[in-house]
Amino acid sequence: MLKNDLFLRAARGEATERPPVWLMRQAGRILPEYRALRARLSGFKELVETPALAAEVTIQPVDALDVDAAIIFSDILVVPDAMGLPYEMVEARGPLFPNVIRTAADVAKLRVADPEEGLGYVLEALRITKRALNGRVPLIGFAGAPWTLLAYMVEGHGSKTFSKARGMLYREPALAHQLLAKITATTIAYLQAQVAAGAQVVQIFDSWAGTLPPEHYREFSTRYIAEICEALAPRVPVTVFAKGAWWAVPDFAATPCRTIGLDWNQDPAQVRQQAGDKTLQGNLDPCALYGTREQVKAATVTMLRKFAGGPHIANLGHGVYPDTDPDNVRVFVDTVKTWRG
Numbered sequence: 633m634l635k636n637d638l639f640l641r642a643a644r645g646e647a648t649e650r651p652p653v654w655l656m657r658q659a660g661r662i663l664p665e666y667r668a669l670r671a672r673l674s675g676f677k678e679l680v681e682t683p684a685l686a687a688e689v690t691i692q693p694v695d696a697l698d699v700d701a702a703i704i705f706s707d708i709l710v711v712p713d714a715m716g717l718p719y720e721m722v723e724a725r726g727p728l729f730p731n732v733i734r735t736a737a738d739v740a741k742l743r744v745a746d747p748e749e750g751l752g753y754v755l756e757a758l759r760i761t762k763r764a765l766n767g768r769v770p771l772i773g774f775a776g777a778p779w780t781l782l783a784y785m786v787e788g789h790g791s792k793t794f795s796k797a798r799g800m801l802y803r804e805p806a807l808a809h810q811l812l813a814k815i816t817a818t819t820i821a822y823l824q825a826q827v828a829a830g831a832q833v834v835q836i837f838d839s840w841a842g843t844l845p846p847e848h849y850r851e852f853s854t855r856y857i858a859e860i861c862e863a864l865a866p867r868v869p870v871t872v873f874a875k876g877a878w879w880a881v882p883d884f885a886a887t888p889c890r891t892i893g894l895d896w897n898q899d900p901a902q903v904r905q906q907a908g909d910k911t912l913q914g915n916l917d918p919c920a921l922y923g924t925r926e927q928v929k930a931a932t933v934t935m936l937r938k939f940a941g942g943p944h945i946a947n948l949g950h951g952v953y954p955d956t957d958p959d960n961v962r963v964f965v966d967t968v969k970t971w972r973g
Contacts, residue, residue, distance in 0.1 A: 633767055639701040640770045642945050643833045643869040643891055645911050651936065651944045652700035653968040654772075655961065656873075657951030658693040659705040662958050665692050676721040680707055683756035690761045694769055696958070697965050701770050701833070704761060704826075706754050708776030708837055711818055712785050714750030715742045719784075732788040732796075739810050744817045747825035754822075755829040762830030773831030775823055775860075777838035777874070778815040779853035782808065785815075794843050801848055808852060816856045820863045827868050834864055835871040835893070842876015849877055858887040865889065871913060875950060881906045896949025900938040912939055915949035921960045928960050932967040940973055 634640065639652035660666040666689055670679060679685050689705040709719045709727055720728045733739060747755060762771055784790075786797040800808050823834050836857055841849060853874075861870050865888035872884050873893030884892050885907045892907050894900060894914035903912060920931040936946065946968040952961065 634770060635767050636700060636769050639945065640832055640869075642911055642943050643770075643871070645890060645909060645943050648943070650971050650973075651939070651946040651968055653946040653965050654699040654701040654703065655693070655697075655948055655952045655964075656703075658697065658699060658961075659690050659703055660692075661954040662952055662956050662961060663692055663696055664958075665696065675723070676707075680705070680710065681753045683753050683760055686754075686757035687760035687764060690757070690771075691764055694765070697961055698969075699769070699965060701772055702761065702765060703772040703774060703835075704754065704758055704831070706757070706774070708774070708781065708839070709784060710751055710754060711745070711775060711815065711822060712781055714745035714747075714822075715814065715818055717742060717785055726790045727784060729785065729788045733782075733785045733811060736807055736810070739807060739814065742811075742814055744814055745822070747822045751822055751825070755825055758826055758829035758831055770832040771830055772833050772835055773823060773826035773829075774835040774837060775819045775826075777836050777841070777853060777872075778812045778819065778856040778860075779844070779849075780838050780840045781815050781819075782811055782852075783840045783843070785811070794840060798843060798848075801844075801852055805851075812852060812856050816859055820860055823860065823864050824867070827864070831868065833869050833871065833891075835873060836860060836889075838872070838874035838877065841874035841880065844877075846879045849880060850883060853877075854880055854883045854887075857884070857889075861887040861889045869911075873913070885910060891945065893947070894949060898949075900935075900944075901941075904939075904942055909942070911943040911945060913945040913947050915947070916964065918948045918950050918953050918956070921948075921952070921956045921964060923960070925960065925963050928963045929967045932964050933971070936968065936971050936973055 686705045783797040869890035871891035872889045891911040896917035
C-alpha cells in the first residue's frame with residue numbers, strides 16, 4: 633500500500649489534488665551524498681552494477697528533496713552491454729563503446745538478452761529499493777528507446793550529429809531494422825522483468841529523437857516505441873520522453889503509452905490538443921534552476937499554469953544539470969507541492 637500514490641494516480645490519468653513532482657536524473661549528480669558515495673568507488677559502472685549501492689542512490693533524492701517518485705539508478709546503455717556490446721563510462725567524456733556495429737555479422741553476434749542473466753543487477757536493485765521504500769512513493773523503471781541505443785551502438789560514443797548512425801538508415805535500412813528489432817525484443821523483456829521486480833511505472837527515454845527527420849523517426853523509432861508500449865501498457869503505465877521530437881506527439885498519442893514527456897521547447901497547450909486524454913510530463917527548462925529562489929518559483933508557477941486542463945506530472949524538460957544548486961531544486965519541488973491551480 634502506497635503512502636503517497638499521487639504520481640501513480642497521475643500516471644494513470646486520474647484526477648489529483650496537485651501535480652506530482654520528480655526530476656529526470658534526480659538520482660545522483662546534484663546531491664552531495666551521491667558525490668561522497670561515488671568518490672569511494674572505481675567509477676560509474678561499479679555503482680550501477682552494485683545493487684545495494686544503486687538502491688541507496690535511488691532513495692537519496694526521496695530523502696533529500698521529498699519528491700513524489702523514485703527512479704531506479706541505472707543507465708540506458710546496460711541494454712547493449714547485456715546484448716554483447718560492452719560500454720565504458722569515461723570520466724568527463726561520457727560513454728564509449730570499444731567495439732561498434734557496422735555489418736550484418738556484427739548484428740548477428742548480438743543476443744536478445746535474458747534479463748535475469750544479463751541485467752540481474754538492475755532487477756536486484758529494484759527489489760532492494762522497493763523493500764526499502766516500504767510504500768513511501770512509487771518506483772519508476774526505465775530503458776532507452778531503440779533508436780537512441782542504435783545511435784550509441786553504431787557511433788560508439790556521444791555525438792552532435794550521429795552521422796554514422798543516421799547514415800546507416802539511408803545506406804542499409806534493412807540492417808538498421810534488424811538491429812532495432814533485437815534491441816526492441818531485449819527492451820521489452822527487460823522492462824517486463826523490471827515490473828516483476830517492483831517498478832510501478834516505466835519510462836522510455838529517446839534522448840536522440842531530435843536528430844532524425846520526421847519520416848525517419850516514424851520508420852526507425854516510433855514503430856518500435858509503439859511495440860514496447862503495446863507489450864507493457866497492459867501491466868503498468870508507460871511514459872515516452874522523446875527529446876526534440878515535437879512532431880511525434882500525434883504518433884505517441886496513437887500508442888497505448890499513458891504519459892507523454894515534453895522537453896522545454898514544447899508548448900503544453902498545443903501538446904494537450906494533440907495528445908487527447910494522455911497525462912503530460914514536464915517541462916521546466918533545466919537552466920531556470922540557475923536563477924534566484926524567486927525566479928525559480930515564478931518560472932515553476934508559469935509552467936504549472938500552462939499545463940492546466942488535464943493530468944500533469946511536474947518535471948524538467950530534460951535531466952537536472954550536475955551544477956544545479958540543490959536548494960533551487962527544493963524550491964522547484966516545494967512550489968509544485970504547494971500549488972493548487
